[in-house]
Amino acid sequence: MLPRVTLRAPLLVLLLCGLLAATLVSAPTRASGEESPAPRAAGGPFALDLAGQWRFKVGDDPDWSDPGFDDSSWEQVKVPQEGGQPYFANNDGYAWFRLEFNLPANAKGTPLVASLGGIDDADQTFLNGVKIGSTGSMPPNEDSQWFEQRLYPVPAQAPNYGGRNVLAVRMNDFTGGGGWYRGPVGLFSKAALRSELYGLDTSRATKAERGAVRRKLERQARALENGSFRAYRRTLAEGFFHDGDTLRRRMSDLRVLSKEYGPLRLRDTEVQIVRDDTSSAVIADTNRSIIGRDAQGERVVVQELKQDFLYFSGPRFKERGNRSRFFMDSVRSELEDKERDFAVYLPPSYLKNPNRSYPTVYLLHGINGGAAEWDTRNIDGRIDELIRKRGIEESVVIMPDGESLWYVDSSESPWRSMFVEEMLPLVDRWYRTKERRGMRGLTGVSMGGHGAFTMGWAHPELFGSIASHMGALDLPPLAGTNEDRAKNADQTPNVQVNARTPQFLKQYHYFFDACEEDDFKFDDAARTMDAQLTSKQVRHRTVIYPEGRHNDECWVPKLYKSFHLHSDSFRAHTPLADRD
Secondary structure, eight states, X not given: OOOOEETTHHHHHHHHHHHHHHHSOOOOOBOTTOOOXXXXXXXXXXXXXXXXXXXXXXSOOGGGGOTTOOOTTSEEEEESOTTOOGGGGSOOEEEEEEEEEEEOGGGTTOOEEEEEEEEESEEEEEETTEEEEEESBOTTSOBOOTTOOEEEEOOTTSOOBTEEEEEEXXXXXXXXXXXXXXXXXXXXXXXXXXXXXXXXXXXXXXXXXXXXXXXXXXXXXXXXHTTXXXXXXXXXXXXXXXTTEEHHHHHHHHHHHHHHHSSOEEEEEEEEEEEETTSSOEEEEEEEEEEEEOTTSOEEEEEEEEEEEEEXXXXXXXXXXXXXXXXXXXXXXXXXXXEEEEEEEOOTTTXXXXXXXXXXXXXXXXXXXXXXXXXXXXXXXXHHHHHHHHOOOOOEEXXXXXXXSTTSBOSSOBHHHHIIIIIHHHHHHHSOBOOSGGGEEEEEETHHHHHHHHHHHHOTTTOSEEEEEXXXXXXXXXXXXXXXXXXXXXXXXXXXXXXXXXXXXXXXEEEEEEEXXXXXXXXXXXXXXXXXXXXXXXXXXXXXXSSOOSSHHHHGGGHHHHHHHHHHHHHHTSOGGGOO
């Protein structure tokens, strides 16, 4: 509920890293302690480039966040570095990065955001000893978020303007290579981020517009604190849509949170109100958080502080939402006792045709992945293009965060039960989906291909089509303890297919592929599945590409084939009279 974010900034960060350096005044790469030239200051675009040589030390000590700590004996490493720092090629565990730099005095009054690029796997970041953000979770409950772009709003009290500052980053690499592998790394004004990272063309709002929007923000905060949901609702437009929230859903979620956490304190800080030059809307660029109280009366953060863009329009300046078609959503899972994220793609006509419902494709990522990784592949643009040029059916596409849990239940997580009992029903409740098996399909990549087969076969009442790209079809789920793995050993697609009757298997439409030079020999796994389905006279399509390894180059250009499979299935399950 509510902590959702439009997915676009991480991809733009990568594309515009060089552009930032070219169009904004920034400091050159330097060693720790060197003075940098002053960027442009308050009100205008501001960027302080902090890429270059940082101090680095393996290990873990909370004192290393202290700006007064002497790190002069530490090793110097390049930040960021493609592939991460060499140490992590053969080692896992904790390490710290530290950088001393000067922040110009004329930057005071400029709301800043720390951009830290990509860190593999988890981090906690401190500016002058003040924690300004974290991504992922450290051991023992590690959660890799290597694909997430780190963007942390800087608390006003943290920077030392006109003097010495220290950024300290605590990170942990869980498996494989790791470290700080991508930028941009630096401090940026919100104006710079709006323009260069989020692609928003904005100009200064009028005094009347700024006043009207600020009054709406104050009314929203007052309404929640007083428990007056009617008053809050009156600040929203009838067609409100913001990262998956409709007016009805927003009000429903707020009531649930209020019941659990009491009166809610909504905080908007470092607010900048600007006009969107591409529409008639006025945008409140705010760092928003929501605070409540737990059962013991202790203060609890209901929504973590994050930068958000709130759109207001009309003569009464009601909030209309960002009307995004690609964003992150989540389900508050009772089974997992946590928020479980999933990315959402909505087809081009979704917001234009409010009475139309759509089929659903569930897209499952590979091992060590997550829901946010699809943004780096420009998945929304790719699907839009497939609809426009390849004639696939317009569909809602849901991309769950499956970590490395193999889409099964284990002692690590009751992931599959969460998906079937909580996530899928939430999707059908809040999005306009066609709620029948023939209108749902599963596509998976690598570990996700494994999950597409095992989940699809486990729930014939839910899914009508199964697709896999370079799937791990010959492996048992590698999740949980040895006992878990033994218990789930039969959850292996190439084992399960032997036990399935032709009648059962023929309920589905199938597509699966692999590349000839797959690093894990999943091309052989695809051949085995092909032989078994053929022997049982089950219609399917298998492709082994003559070149390619186990990477994006193998399957991303072939994504249209799995979407064609689902489109054919959706059409086969739709009576002619009901087709849009």
